[in-house]
Amino acid sequence: MASSPTPEFPPLDLPEYKRYGRQMILDGFGLEGQQKLKAASVLVVGAGGLGCPALQYLAAAGVGRIGIVDHDTVESSNLQRQILHNEETLGLLKVDSAAQFVRRLNSLVQVTTYPNALHPSNALEIMRPYDIILDCTDNLPTRYLLSDSAVALDKPLVSGAAMRFEGQLCVYNLNASSASSTSPSATPDKGPCYRCLFPTPAVGGGTCEEVGILGVVTGVIGNLQAAEAIKIILGKNEPKPSLLLYSFLYSPPFRSIKLRGKKANCAACGDAAGGGGIDFGNMDYVQMCGGATPDWLKEGMKAGSAGSRVTPQELKSAIGTDCNTVILDVRPRTEYGICSIEGSTNIPITELLANPSSALTSIAPSGDVYVVCRLGNDSQLAADALRQTSQEVGGDVDGGRKVVDVIGGLRLWSRAVDEKFPVY
């Protein structure tokens, strides 16, 4: 007969002993550990590269109730890292695709889906029913909103982030009273919130779509987020605030940093905020973080000032009629190495802008210059810089040499001119 379970936690059903036995026999986990997981609830915000692996382990471990927030749908470019989604769930809402996976993995888990973008008007309502919040999002405004909401609700926030070959992990608002029922007066030991560390939002920084991300990096960080959540549920988390850095490329790959505690003058969790957090109603998080991220696809398609931009078809006919046509590709070298227009020259945008006149002299001395990039945004900057430089060195170079850039970049080139040209 099973020993009598700890009364404040739900009892386990017979199949659960077998299912979770491998972790229940661990010293320091035991029956009570499994009961704590069963009684616990975790909200995973973002069902992408970080959220997928986190959800997988939280569900497998037997967390009783899991919420999933995401408003996006599954695309093929997600599958390289968002491992709960698959070829059959392309086009579905990510919350539905992820929930389907979780239910197949562990039907004992109660799953709730929120196909919403998190917003000041719905954040508290969505987060309130959960013990722990996982920040698996991909943008700065939502990170601040989650932090401010977690402070207002006094809940720990397990935050993951990843980009290129690197990841970061931090638990904010640690030792929130809801997580450590033993010491409700532990205010001085409270960990920092996101605003304690970053009072002023950093503007810019790029997205995974722009700068890239390796799947195993989000996998490592997402798994660690699940681990931290489980530690908090079991009461085994490290009480001192720290930031963990992971780098795929370096040895040793991990580095842990001691962080400041909660800041007394923090706008969200500091004494002045009175413990109630920030006033959500008056907060425009997107504006606070430098405004909406431009729609680069759309920006790259704009007509531009007269004579400054040409269509991919115009480039195509220029190549056909003038053998002196110079195609200048300003993407980073690695992207150029993936695919390029035959006969083009590569000068990355950063190098070109740092020294436009040297770029101008390093390309073929005559022929009109057609600047291209991935979507048609950097090419506008590059063409502007080249035109300005050529004016400074004496009007139109070589008597009327023209510098234009290609609308829509290689993305549109592939669609309108050469459908065999890869889109990435």
Place this chain on the structure above:
Amino acid sequence: MSSPTPPTIRLQIEFSGGLELLFSHTRKHTVNLPSTVPNSTRPADASYLILYLRDNLLKERPELFEEKGTVKPGILVLINDTDWELEGEGEYELKDGDEIVFISTLHGG
């Protein structure tokens, strides 16, 4: 007659979170920093280091690293693996052998 070389301190500098892209795409650097701020008696501190790195080591887009005499928002500074806020921030006096890490916070996922 050559003027005496000003005394320097040797620091290990590291950039991560994408900041390395601004510093010759190189993560780790060894820097010999003048032990006092030039034309003053002020010992070299973290604030001076930031300006020194901007002027001597940084290769592109200085606005992504330095702002108003300190690091741009979103950059954490670590002094020997500890948040610089626990060490006096810009006023921390650098010592020979210190390891200073600049980390840009990531937003993606």
